[in-house]
Amino acid sequence: MSAQAEPTSWTGRVRRAVWAAYPPERLLPERQPAYVSSWVYVFGVLTLASLIAVVSSGIVLVIFGPAWWHVSSVGHFVNSLHLWSAEMLFFFMAVHLWGKFFMAAWRGRRALTWMTGAICFLASIATAFTGYLSQQNFDSQWISTQAKDGLNASGIGAFFNVLNFGQMLVWHVILLPLVLIFLVIAHILLVRRRGVCPPLPAKEPSSPAPEDPDYPRSPDPAAEWSGAKRRYDLIKELVSALGVVVLATVVLSALFSSPDEKAVTAARWANANPTDFLTTAVTELDKTSGVATYGPPYTHTPGTGQTIVGSISLARLAGVRIPINTARDFVLAPLSIGSKSDPPLAAALASYLSASPAQRRTWTSTYTKALNSVSFRGGAPVVAPGDYGPVALMMRDLLAQAQSGGLDGALIATNHFYQTDYTKPLLFFSDGTYLENLATQQNLLGSQWGMMNETGNYPGQAWLWLYTFWYQIPPFKTSENADAQIWAIMALLSLGLVLVPFLPGIRSLPRHFRVYRLIWRDYYRRAEAPRE
Amino acid sequence: MMTLLAAACSQLVGAFVSLEGKPRYIHHGWFLISVANLVVIVLMIVVFVLALFLRFPGEREKR
Numbered sequence: 001m002s003a004q005a006e007p008t009s010w011t012g013r014v015r016r017a018v019w020a021a022y023p024p025e026r027l028l029p030e031r032q033p034a035y036v037s038s039w040v041y042v043f044g045v046l047t048l049a050s051l052i053a054v055v056s057s058g059i060v061l062v063i064f065g066p067a068w069w070h071v072s073s074v075g076h077f078v079n080s081l082h083l084w085s086a087e088m089l090f091f092f093m094a095v096h097l098w099g100k101f102f103m104a105a106w107r108g109r110r111a112l113t114w115m116t117g118a119i120c121f122l123a124s125i126a127t128a129f130t131g132y133l134s135q136q137n138f139d140s141q142w143i144s145t146q147a148k149d150g151l152n153a154s155g156i157g158a159f160f161n162v163l164n165f166g167q168m169l170v171w172h173v174i175l176l177p178l179v180l181i182f183l184v185i186a187h188i189l190l191v192r193r194r195g196v197c198p199p200l201p202a203k204e205p206s207s208p209a210p211e212d213p214d215y216p217r218s219p220d221p222a223a224e225w226s227g228a229k230r231r232y233d234l235i236k237e238l239v240s241a242l243g244v245v246v247l248a249t250v251v252l253s254a255l256f257s258s259p260d261e262k263a264v265t266a267a268r269w270a271n272a273n274p275t276d277f278l279t280t281a282v283t284e285l286d287k288t289s290g291v292a293t294y295g296p297p298y299t300h301t302p303g304t305g306q307t308i309v310g311s312i313s314l315a316r317l318a319g320v321r322i323p324i325n326t327a328r329d330f331v332l333a334p335l336s337i338g339s340k341s342d343p344p345l346a347a348a349l350a351s352y353l354s355a356s357p358a359q360r361r362t363w364t365s366t367y368t369k370a371l372n373s374v375s376f377r378g379g380a381p382v383v384a385p386g387d388y389g390p391v392a393l394m395m396r397d398l399l400a401q402a403q404s405g406g407l408d409g410a411l412i413a414t415n416h417f418y419q420t421d422y423t424k425p426l427l428f429f430s431d432g433t434y435l436e437n438l439a440t441q442q443n444l445l446g447s448q449w450g451m452m453n454e455t456g457n458y459p460g461q462a463w464l465w466l467y468t469f470w471y472q473i474p475p476f477k478t479s480e481n482a483d484a485q486i487w488a489i490m491a492l493l494s495l496g497l498v499l500v501p502f503l504p505g506i507r508s509l510p511r512h513f514r515v516y517r518l519i520w521r522d523y524y525r526r527a528e529a530p531r532e
Numbered sequence: 533m534m535t536l537l538a539a540a541c542s543q544l545v546g547a548f549v550s551l552e553g554k555p556r557y558i559h560h561g562w563f564l565i566s567v568a569n570l571v572v573i574v575l576m577i578v579v580f581v582l583a584l585f586l587r588f589p590g591e592r593e594k595r
Contacts, residue, residue: 039583230590459566
């Protein structure tokens, strides 16, 4: 380009830089270095094909709305496509990552390629996580009530509220896919820019011998490959991979469908286990429940907020951002709705609110003890005579409200018309044993490696094995600060995965494992062949 | 058309091989894993090993 043709505008400079970095033959090549001859190379394009399948099925689910797949057989089938393509995405991505690790594929100025790939993996985990939270079923409820502890312990929960369905849905269908797609594009462009990493050096012959120029023994990973090439059809490879993934997804969806355990409601809980409901409700009223004494981001409770080491508490640093008053939010406010047309209830509420804290505690304490021998007549609780003040009537009416379904609406009611935040009902449910018992039956507890399990016999989030592993071993198994400590460990390990190209020792492991000798065995056979 | 599709899907959604029901797990000491997750992990390893050993088709060209 002549000096006169030098672009002076920003647009011209960008065009020239893009053209120089990505000439068409590099962007869409028809030749690859001859060493790219292993099935290990196909997992990258299979991952990309799976991502296309995930996004396509996700778009259909978004078009029809989040509740569609619960009420439509077509919707359920599309959800199955979404689930199985996501399973395949992680399947191929993990195998792709193994392959690239054993090739030490970050050599020759390709560290950024590895790093964007590793961040894609982490972003995929976050996207899948918000997807599980957006299912609107029992799985979502349980995952959100469990995941909140880890996120709250790290301080993130104050801003990223997993109990807020609306927030999680937006993250899942807009923000995280945008980030992921951007990262994937950057990753692919880096692969095209730098080319496929050449093999690690071949063995030098025992006596000096000429080198085959088609198969140089020590190819410079930073230089353009000058040896033998092979034919390559990038578009055909992508279309073939997409065909394989779509076929496999349809077959898996048709064979196995996808899980959809019905969500727990206050009505279901109160009808199935009224004693547990009442016991929990009283602890919410007298503020002795788990949520009432949780600490940040829900309550100002002295001495709460998990610490990582010493007294460092990110939860306390983030503060109380989602204030919850269990007595008001879970009991008194819902009851006040019915009290407008129920004078005895209105009087009971007035009596409770005007009593001293000590008097209230006496009533709730006595009533809690009485619940040990509670019986039910026509659905209403019957307890032995005692000094319960207005509490017995309040609890009876709250149970009736819950059993009729009224409490479900009251717990999410706000001053606004549209409701998408389920923080209050989910926190209330998490204090009882009903939700937990259902989860125990499905092996979903933390002590059951539950983080990687799915309801029924479906494969779950196997990629979370390391995260859930820490909860099974001491000192984390019994630590009060396990969530914060494990979060810190996983954050460090995730950073380590991204920075593998720069970590002495770790980055040399592929040379010791020698798996690369199998991947590039064709190259080594030729490069190390005796030559006259 | 949509009705036909819905009817076909409702059959498919029934799942030919039901994965609902009592979960099947392998439990040994502190280690617990669902059969489904184990199958997926073993399959990943098998696929990777096969990819290492199976011959990749295609011919090479000289420089």
